[in-house]
Amino acid sequence: MRKIKVAIWGFGAMGSGMAKALLKKDGIEIVGICDLHPDRVEKEMHEVLGVERGENKEVFINGNIDEVLKEGECDLCLCATDSFVKKAFPRLKLVLEKKINVISTAEEMSYPKAQSPVEAKELDRIAKENGVSILGTGINPGLMMDLLVLTLTGAMTDLTHIKSERVNSLSPFGHAVMEEQGVGLSKEEFLAQDKAGTLAGHVGFEESVNMMTDAVGWKLDGPLKTSMAPIVTEVPRETPYIKVDAGDVAGCAMLGDGYVNGEVKVEMIHPQQIEPQLGGTNTGDYITLTGTPNINMAITPEIDGGIGTIAMCINMIPQVLNARPGLKTMIDLPVPRCIMGDYREALEIELV
């Protein structure tokens, strides 16, 4: 059987990380890259990644998606271009209409019906019409604060409360994330931006919580009650990308409560900051489930967000190719797993 043919749309940290990881895998090949960034466009992929090309064909990064993706010449496109469903929609539609399966890193795509039910239905219809599948995934939303929680509830006969906590470091991330999270601002600036609604913070609480409540069968009273608080540092902190003075903002603590019949049933706690150890914070992923039995899980330190998102996307490729056509979420498909053998052995379909 021929190799699985994959294209990547968006060659930033996530897209290029997926390419690097896929180049070490068997039974799968990268057949096209679409990216517009002037540092990368028209350059050869292996060169941009700084890896030996060996016997692989040359792949030139192309700014024109219609030249990269041709019907019948690609099995799946990894789309690492957006965070929001409405912005990603036209791109995802374009790929599906070429009869190419999709895995999207867009946080909202992990459970698009939570905030964009119309677009979600439309993506499902387009995917089915074209005989392909589309999945949104990543480390969070996608695994740590939702799918992993659900997996653990599988061992419970009764569930009354979910607490899902991810305490992680922002140190590996660059300027864009620092801005989204308000790192480097004074406390006053942070609060003003939060009030004005210009701070993004973490994207994904609505998706994670709706995925979980739909799966267990709870009806949310409405949107989550969320809040964002500045994590003010008492000592100066520094990363390769930013310097924060004592008294300024080193991170952002997002909280989200999901109510069912007037009661908080799901509690999301997600403080993110640079150099957390300087604030005496131990990073980790923590899940606390109340019911029969109670379950307390800790993963320390936290699973790296960048590697984790790259891994989830490339590890879910077989599940997406095997799936019946339509829009899928992580609760519809078999669990992800790190594929160390030939990718084709995980397929239940024939590649033609």
Added chain:
Amino acid sequence: MRKIKVAIWGFGAMGSGMAKALLKKDGIEIVGICDLHPDRVEKEMHEVLGVERGENKEVFINGNIDEVLKEGECDLCLCATDSFVKKAFPRLKLVLEKKINVISTAEEMSYPKAQSPVEAKELDRIAKENGVSILGTGINPGLMMDLLVLTLTGAMTDLTHIKSERVNSLSPFGHAVMEEQGVGLSKEEFLAQDKAGTLAGHVGFEESVNMMTDAVGWKLDGPLKTSMAPIVTEVPRETPYIKVDAGDVAGCAMLGDGYVNGEVKVEMIHPQQIEPQLGGTNTGDYITLTGTPNINMAITPEIDGGIGTIAMCINMIPQVLNARPGLKTMIDLPVPRCIMGDYREALEIELV
């Protein structure tokens, strides 16, 4: 839509526990129980369970499976009668041939091709011929030492070693388990029985390890290298079922190593004992993954084995009903989740 109709074959601790749990759920009903135990046979189910019958129909425990299971009158049978595939096979075949879906608690059924490939193929064929599905599951094998491990590897781009550890208490269990695990024996008796091959210990390592290595794409060199060691207590220990003197065996530590190309890639560690706190042992489930990134997970205390198995079986009912016909394992189906709403909302099929 009518309720999901479930029968239970085997009404010991697991079967009766599933019945109790299902009676609290919506959209699902128990339509038959098969059990031969003289304490239970011909008695009414609610009475045996000690729960109010309310508006439920009476269900009399029946020793004749052909009277309990009738084609078209039952959607799924929970089979809690066996540990081994070869012993369970004729029973499972009988259920499938009545066009009834199956969930089995038999440890070896969690990955039957590991040790009974002929029977596994045959069950797959029979299930497909009759348009139904069959799944083996439970807490271990089924979740703690295998599926949960795989789910976490989903966040890794590279995996080099798996260590899966379950340290649990045997205190809730009765005489049968004490015998299987050698609890109460002198150290010499334990070693003699181990040498003679008459101690069962934990059943499921081959299944858990083959599930994991198949999923990630590693080829095992052959059967696991396993060992069993007595856990000798320094102080007397006691449960409602057994008294163990200082110097005698309070439990059994099973180890299993899975080799790939001459190297240990999977390490299974599973010490089980009564009253572990008297030996200074903290119970828990621990997963240690080496690769990119490394992952360290701890669940403390361990997830209760009895409740956990009951939960896994009843929580997987919708996935089995939704599945395409055939023999399924936990890596083929969407993740388990604690169903707190109406069971029918989790169905993708119509009940007729």
